[in-house]
Amino acid sequence: xxxxxxxxxxxxxxxxxxxxxxxxxxxxxxxxxxxxxxxxxxxxxxxxxxxxxxxxxxxxxxxxxxxxxxxxxxxxxxxxxxxxxxxxxxxxxxxxxxxxxxxxxxxxxxxxxxxxxxxxxxxxxxxxxxxxxxxxxxxxxxxxxxxxxxxxxxxxxxxxxxxxxxxxxxxxxxxxxxxxxxxxxxxxxxxxxxxxxxxxxxxxxxxxxxxxxxxxxxxxxxxxxxxxxxxxxxxxxxxxxxxxxxxxxxxxxxxxxxxxxxxxxxxxxxxxxxxxxxxxxxxxxxxxxxxxxxxxxxxxxxxxxxxxxxxxxxxxxxxxxxxxxxxxxxxxxxxxxxxxxxxxxxxxxxxxxxxxxxxxxxxxxxxxxxxxxxxxxxxxxxxxxxxxxxxxxxxxxxxxxxxxxxxxxxxxxxxxxxxxxxxxxxxxxxxxxxxxxxxxxxxxxxxxxxxxxxxxxxxxxxxxxxxxxx
Numbered sequence: 001x002x003x004x005x006x007x008x009x010x011x012x013x014x015x016x017x018x019x020x021x022x023x024x025x026x027x028x029x030x031x032x033x034x035x036x037x038x039x040x041x042x043x044x045x046x047x048x049x050x051x052x053x054x055x056x057x058x059x060x061x062x063x064x065x066x067x068x069x070x071x072x073x074x075x076x077x078x079x080x081x082x083x084x085x086x087x088x089x090x091x092x093x094x095x096x097x098x099x100x101x102x103x104x105x106x107x108x109x110x111x112x113x114x115x116x117x118x119x120x121x122x123x124x125x126x127x128x129x130x131x132x133x134x135x136x137x138x139x140x141x142x143x144x145x146x147x148x149x150x151x152x153x154x155x156x157x158x159x160x161x162x163x164x165x166x167x168x169x170x171x172x173x174x175x176x177x178x179x180x181x182x183x184x185x186x187x188x189x190x191x192x193x194x195x196x197x198x199x200x201x202x203x204x205x206x207x208x209x210x211x212x213x214x215x216x217x218x219x220x221x222x223x224x225x226x227x228x229x230x231x232x233x234x235x236x237x238x239x240x241x242x243x244x245x246x247x248x249x250x251x252x253x254x255x256x257x258x259x260x261x262x263x264x265x266x267x268x269x270x271x272x273x274x275x276x277x278x279x280x281x282x283x284x285x286x287x288x289x290x291x292x293x294x295x296x297x298x299x300x301x302x303x304x305x306x307x308x309x310x311x312x313x314x315x316x317x318x319x320x321x322x323x324x325x326x327x328x329x330x331x332x333x334x335x336x337x338x339x340x341x342x343x344x345x346x347x348x349x350x351x352x353x354x355x356x357x358x359x360x361x362x363x364x365x366x367x368x369x370x371x372x373x374x375x376x377x378x379x380x381x382x383x384x385x386x387x388x389x390x391x392x393x394x395x396x397x398x399x400x401x402x403x404x405x406x407x408x409x410x411x412x413x414x415x416x417x418x419x420x421x422x423x424x425x426x427x428x429x430x431x432x433x434x435x436x437x438x439x440x441x442x443x444x445x446x447x448x449x450x451x452x453x454x455x456x457x458x459x460x461x462x463x464x465x466x467x468x469x470x
Contacts, residue, residue, distance in 0.1 A: 001220075001330050001332070002037060002064075002068060002069025002070055002071075002134075002135070002136050002137055002332055002333075003015055003037070003069070003070070003071050003134055003332070004330075005035075005037055005038065006032075006037070006038055006071050006073075009025070009026060009029065009031060009032050010022045010023065010025070010026075015071070015116075015118050015132050015134055016118045018118070018120050018132065019120065020120055020121065020122050020123075020129060020130070023073075023076070023088065023120055023130050024088065026073075026076065026085045027085055027086060027087065027088075028084060028085070028086065029084065029085065030082075030084055032084065032085055033078075033082065033083045033084045033085075033164070034078055034083035034084075034164035035083075035163060035164050036067055036068060036070065036161045036162075036163060036164070037064070037068065037069065037070035037071065037161075038070055038071055038073065039060055039063075039064070039070065039071070039072050039073065039161075039164075040073045040076045040077065040078040040083075040085055041060075041072065041073070041074045041075075041076070042075070042076065042077035042078075042089040043074065043075045043089040043090050043091035043092075044089065044090065044091055044092065045091075046074045046075070046091060051147070054104040054107070054108055055108055055145055055147060057101060057104050058104050058105055058108040058109050058145050059145050059157075059159045059166060060072055060159075060166060061105060061109070061113060061115055061133065061135050062109055062113060062143040062144070062145060062158075062159050063159035063160050063161045063166045064135040064137075064161060065113045065115075065135050065136070065137060065138040065141060065143055066138065066141045066142050066143055066158065066159060066160045066161075066169075066177065067137070067160050067161040068137050068161075069135055069136045069137035069138075069218075069332070069333070070135055070161070071132055071133065071134050071135065072131075072132070072133035072135065073085075073130060073131075073132060074091050074130065074131040074132075074133065075088055075089060075090050075091040075129060075130035075131055076088050076089070076130060077089050083164050088122075088130060090122055090128040090129050090130065091128070091129070091130070091131050092127060092128060093119040093120075093121055093126070093127050093128060093129050093131060094127060097131070098117050098119075101117065101133070102117075107146075108145055108146050108147065109143055109144075109145065109146070110143065110144045110145075110146050110156065111140055111143060112143075113135070113138055113140075113143050114136065114138075114333065114334055114375045115133055115134060115135045115136070116133075116134045116375070116377045116378060117131060117132070117133050117134075118131070118132040118134065119131060119132075120132060134377065136218065136332045136333030136334070136377070137218050137333060138217075138333065138334075139181065139184060139185060139188070139217030139218055139333070139334060140181060140217075140334075141177050141180075141181050142158045142160075142169060142174055142177040142178065142181070143158070144156040144157060144158050145157045145158075145159060158173075158174050158177075160173070184217075185217075188215050188217060188219075188336065191215050191274075191276070191278055192213060192215045192278075192336060192338060195213050195215065195272065195274065195278055195279070195280040196211055196213050196280055196338065196340060198272055198280065199211045199213075199270065199272065199280045199281075199282035200282075200342070206266075206284055207284075207342075207343045207344045207347070208284070208285045208287065208305075208341065208342065208343035208344075208347075208349070209282050209283065209284055209285060209341075209342055209343070210282070210283050210285045210310060210313060210314075210339070210340070210341050211280055211281065211282040211283075211339070211340045211342075212280065212281050212282075212313070212314060212317035212318060212321065212337070212338070212339050212340075213278075213279070213280040213321075213337075213338045213339075213340070214278065214279055214280075214318065214321040214322060214325060214335055214336070214337050214338075214374075215278045215335060215336045215338075216276070216277045216278060216325050216329075216331035216332075216333065216334075216335045216376060217333055217334045217335055217336065218331065218332065218333045218334075219276035219277055219278070219329075219331060220276060220277035220325060220326075220328075220329030220330040220331030220332075221275060221276060221277070221329060221330065222275055222277075222328050222329045222330070223275070224253055224256060224257065224258060224275055228258065228328075229251065229252075229253060229258060232251055232258045232260070232273070233251040236248040236249065236251055236260045236271075237249070247262055247269065248260035248261060248262055248269060248271060249262065250262070250263065250264055250267075254272065256274060256275045256276075257272050257273055257274045257275060258272075258273045259271065259272050259273075260273075267284075268283055268284040269281070269282070269283045269284075270282050270283075271320075273321075273324045273328070275329065276329060276331075277324065277325035277326075277328075277329030277330070277331035278325070279321040279324050279325065280321075281317040281320065281321060283313060283317075285305065285306070285309065285310075285313075285341070286306060286309060287303045287304060287305065287306060287349070288303070288304045288305075288306040288309075288352045288353065289301040289302065289303055289304070290302065290304055290352045302349075302350070303349055304349055304350050304351060304352030304353075305341055305349055305350070305351045305352065306352060306353060307351055307352065307353035307398075308353050310339075310341070310351075310394070311390075311394060314339050314390050314393065314394055315386065315387065315390050318337055318374075318379065318386065318389065318390045318393075319379070319380075319382055319386055322335070322374070322376055322379045322380045322386075323380055325376055325380075326376050326377070326380045327380070331376060332376060332377055333375070333376060333377070334373050334374065334375055334376070335373070335374055335375075335376050335379075336371060336372075336373060336374075337371060337372050337373075337374050337389060337390070337392075337393045338369060338370070338371040338393065339369070339370050339371070339393045339394060339397050340367070340368070340369045340370075341365070341367070341368050341369075341397070342366065342367040342368075343366050343367075344366070345366060345367075347366050348364040348365055348366045349364055349365065349366070350362075350363065350364040350365075350401060351398065351401040351403065361398070361401030361402035361403045362401075362402045363400065363401050363402045364401075365400055365401065368397055368400040368401070369396075369397065370393045370394060370395070370396030370397025370398070370399075370400075371393055371396055372389055372392035372393040372395075372396060374389035374392075375389075
C-alpha cells in the first residue's frame, strides 16, 4: 500500500481517479508533508535538461523503489523548512514527457524499475497540471543510478529515502538490501510452488488441467472472515469474459484463503485466493482432436492442447487473479504470472489450433510451464498490458512445443453505444469485459489460436475491498 497516505488525503480509490481540485486540498495540509512515501517537485520543469536532470529523476524514483515505495508529485511546490505543500506549479502533461521519463529509467536505472505515470490536468483535456509518478516498492532492490552526471563515468549509486531526504546507501546497506531481496524472492517462489501444488492436488478435476497462478512480489493482506466470504460469494456470480454468469457458485474457505468451484465434486474449475494477494485458478481442459502435420504417416486425429482455448482462459484468469491481488488484498507493483499445462504422466500431447486445425509445433509434453513478470497496477485495468503480460507467459509456455510465441489475431466488431465502448470484439457492460453476443456485435475470428487484441478502453469491475480506502 505504498500510495495509501496520498490516496487517503485525496479521498480516492485509485490515484488515476484524482482531480485537480482534490490535489489543491493538499495545500498547507500538515498531514500531506513530504516523507518517505511522498516527494514534491515544482514545475514547470521539475528536473533540469540533459543528462544531469535525467539522473536526478532516476535518483528520486529509485530512492522510493529501494525503500517502501511512494509517489512523486510533479507540479507541486513545498515549503523548504516544513516540507508542507504550498502552491501548485503545473508541469506539461504530454505523451512526450511520459516517454522521456520512461527512457531516463531505461538508460540510467540498473536494474530497471517499474512505475506508473498518471496525468491530472488543470482543465479537462488540458496539457498543464500535476503528474503523479507512482513507484511501488521493488522486489528486486537495490536499484542503482548509472553515472554521477552522465552514463560515461560508469559509477553506480544506490539511493534510498531517509524520511523526506534522499541519501545514498553505504556498502553495508547495499549488502543487507541484496540479502533481504534474495530471501524475499525465495519465499515468493515457495508460495508460487505451494499455490500450484494445491491446485494439482484437487484430484476431482481429473486430467488434463490448466492452472494459472499469480504471486505478487510484494504481498498484500486481507482478512478471511464472514464479510469477505459473503462478498466473495456475490462476486463469483460473474459474469466472466467467456464463461458467463454463475461459473463458480460453490464458495468456501481454506487455510488463509477463499476458495470457489463450479461443483462440489467432479467439477471443471477451482479457484484459491490467498490472504496475501496470491491466487491460483485450475480448470479441466477441453482438448482438440486434430491431424498431426509433423507425422507424414498419420491418418487419425490426435488429442492436442487447444491453443485458442488456452489463450482465452489465460487472459480471463490472469485478469481475475490480478483484480483479487489489487482490489481485495491491496497488493501493488510487480507479480509473477505462471501458466501450467499438465495431464496424466503417461500422456504427452502437442499444441494444436489454427484456422485449419493442425498441430502447431513438433514437440509433445505432459507437464509444461511458462512464466512472466507483470505490473499489477497496469494489468488490473484490463487493457493492452493485460494482453502483453499474458502473451509473455504464453510465449514462454509455447516455446516448449517448438513455437516462438503466440500469434496475435485481429478481431472485428461493431459496437452498440448502449453496451459500452468497443474493445475490438468485446464490450464493457455492467463493469465487465464481455464478448459481443448480439448479431450486430458478432465477432469474426480470422485465426483461432491467437490472442485477442483488447484495447485499453475497459472498465474493470469492482471487487469488494477489505482495505481502506482501496
